[in-house]
Amino acid sequence: MLLVEETAPAQASLPVAALRGHLRMGSGFELVEDATEDAALAGFLRAAIATVEARTGKVLLTRVFRMRLEDWRDPAGQPLPLAPALSVETVEMTDREGRVSEVPPALWRLVPDNQRPILAPTGSSLPTVPLGGFVTVRFAAGFGTSWDRVPGDLAQAVMMLAARYYEDRGFDGSQLALPHGVSALIERWRAVRTLAGRGGRA
Template sequence: MTITELAPPLGEPLTLAETKAHLRVETSAEDGLIAALIRTVRDHLERQTGLSLLTRTFRLYLDDWPRARVIQIGRGPVQTIEAVTVYDAAGMPVAVDAAGFVLDGQARPARLILPRQQQPGRVINGIEIDFTAGFGATGADVPDTLKRAMLLHAALLYEFRGAVSIDSQPAAVPAGYDRLIAPFCRRGL
């Protein structure tokens, strides 16, 4: 199972202004650095939690349908299923009718239950599921706890920006960060 992002987010959950206010930065001299830190902490948080903070489109690739007919989607919260495509033996795409599909997009991981479908003809990535995931279109839709964790993380990276290059970030997470994001993380047994 592979998930790829089809379109990047249209913005960031934190604005430059709110991040600068948190950092107590009043000039625009380091706006580029702060914007890069916002992207870095968002990307880190999304990787840690499996969440998509802002709404965007992804594609899930499967080799075959699961036996239990329940497809787990590792990015969430899933808002909608846009399209399901199966490739036949000739390698031609066949659109799958979404009638009968049941989506539990808020579950962690999100679950898609589907009726029996035709078997893919391709051995690898014979099934593609396009879906939209995220809390909403703007940072106002993102839970405040996650935004607070991002602000703390950005502050740590900003403070130690000379010690570790921006390309090697994030080098560390601040105290309390893990507790803030813990309710949003998937934990395995």
């Protein structure tokens, strides 16, 4: 499976002011409000959001993703790797010669779920993926386009993690365990995710 993020959260949707206030309360240090400082805080927030999303499989701010599969994991219903899924934009088949054809929306539907949304067929099974080709599914996922739509515990986890990144510029969240407080906040959102197509062709 190949999963590509087609859009990124808008700068205006990031809670830069809230992070500045969080840092001020934690350290008593007055941060300078300028473009350079805001850009740095936005970078820490993006890193924290990416970490929380990777650990939970939940998309905090709505974006569009593109998933490519060599075959369906189950033609009776393909789980999507991220939640909450809001819509499926397109489903396209590409054959071994590179010819692309759109699968009519009448042949599939989105089954929403906060843990494991599914692209399901309207009939008995999803269309067959061409031998030597692949299927591409474009879908939108996320809690909303503004930060106030993000669940409170996930939002707090991002704030704590971004503050950690800010206070310890050498901290590498991809290599070290999450701080206990962050892990506790995101625990109920974590789910076992089914990502790829069938093992023989993924």
